[in-house]
Amino acid sequence: MTPAPYTPSDAPAAHRCATLKGVLLVTVLALGISQAAALPLFVQLGLSPLILGIVAGAFVGNVLKDRLPACYAQGIHFCARALLRVAVALFGLRISLQEIAHVGWPGLVISLLVISSTLAIGLWCGMKLLGLDRETALLTAAGSAICGAAAVLAFESALRSAPHKSAVAVGSVVLFGTASMFFYPFLIQAGWLHLDAQTAGLWLGGTLHEVAQVVGAASTLGPDASHVATIVKMTRVMLLVPVLLLVGLWISRTPKSGLASGKGRLTVPWFAFGFLALVAVNSLEVLPLSLREAVNGLDTFALTMAMTALGMETRFEQIRHAGPRVLAMGAILNVWLFGGGLAITLAVQRLLG
Structure with a gap:
């Protein structure tokens, strides 16, 4: 029997099939990455599935770039964009206003001062001192200032920037955040820094990159x-959306920004408001704990898929071009978070503690 000729009505079905193949590939990779992240070695190093996802994704994407069928790209791009926005919105269920209020004004003031100063220093150093484009500087500064890879993802989705810019920003966050995770407690336990539990928690939560x-x-x-420390860190996470809105307003006033959108403005999409809405829902305590835990687990997996997809869209030659300058910027920001963040913490504790 002669097969029926192709008609335009077949196009949507073919598109969905191609997208599904890419999504399934990312899902399988993310499952393996999630299992690997649970191994004691990675747990001790504080490397979350998100971090492992972008590393593994970049490796797979570069090794298979000439072997992977072109149709898979649609599903990979879906995970790196649409799924990413849903996952960032769901992140709001991890935060409640009650927890933030428990720490009080010191935690909020420290978070505000650390975020604003780190963003300002990062943008100035990245663009003026190191010659980075605004997208890369902003992604790297946001990752250091707010909540590591999750902040890079949120800004990347709003900026619609090239995947390699997110990859180098996440790389900087991973390198310096992991080093600080071991270095900060060592200084306290060795007696080089004399901080009580309250002050140490404020400092760690206010300056370390990843949750x-x-x-x-x-x-x-x-x-x-x-x-x-955990509550102060989640306070910084909650400030992600207000910062997105303010940065968007700032960029909209500078038309020649060179952003990927070509309109000179940062688009703050629906997921930002979804994030705030879910913070409010979580604060009302209307959802059962088991449901929130289940959604948070699914959200972590969705974020892992998004990071894996971003890695797969990244090419090593793009990273090599900006890598050293981004690492230099990350080092400068890490020095500021250590010294400046400690000074801010002690000053706020003295005034408000």
Whole structure:
């Protein structure tokens, strides 16, 4: 029997099939990455599935770049964009206003000062001192200032920047955040820094990059420091959306920004408001704990898929071009977070503690 001729009505079905293949590939990779992230070695290093996802994704994407069928690109791009936005919105279920209020004004003021100063220093150093484009400088500064890879993902989705810019920004966050996770507690335990549990928790939560890094570092200092550090860190996470809105307003006033959108403005999409809405829902305590834990687990996996897809869209030659300058910027920001962040913490504690 002669096969039926192709008609335009077949196009949507073919498109969905191609997208599904790419999504399934990313899902399988993310499953393996999630299993690997649970190994004791990676747990001790504080390397979350998100971090391993972008590394593994970049490796697979570059090794298979000439062997992977072109149709898979649609599904990979879907995971790196649409799925990413849903996952960032769901991140709001991890935060409640009650937890933030528990730490009080010191935690909020430290978070605001650390975020604003780190973003300002990062943009100035990245663009003026190191000659980076605004997207790369902003992604790297946001990752250092707010919440590591999750902040890079949120800004990347709003900026619609090239995948390699997110990859180098995440690389900087991983390198310096992981080093700080071990270095900060060592200084305290060795007696080089004399900080009580409250102050240590405020400092760690206010300056370390990733949520996992904060938890790992603070857990070595006892439950009191760990509790304070986690809440302060989640306060910084909650400030992600207000910062997106303010940065978007700033960029919209500078038309010649050179952003990927070509319109000179940062688009703040629906996921930002979804994030805030879910923070409010979580604060009302209307959802069962089991449901919130299940959604948070799915959200972590969705973020892992998004990071894996971003890595697969990244090419090593693009990273090599900006890598050294981004690492230099990350080093400068890490020095500021250590010294400047400690000074901010002590000053706020003295005034408001």
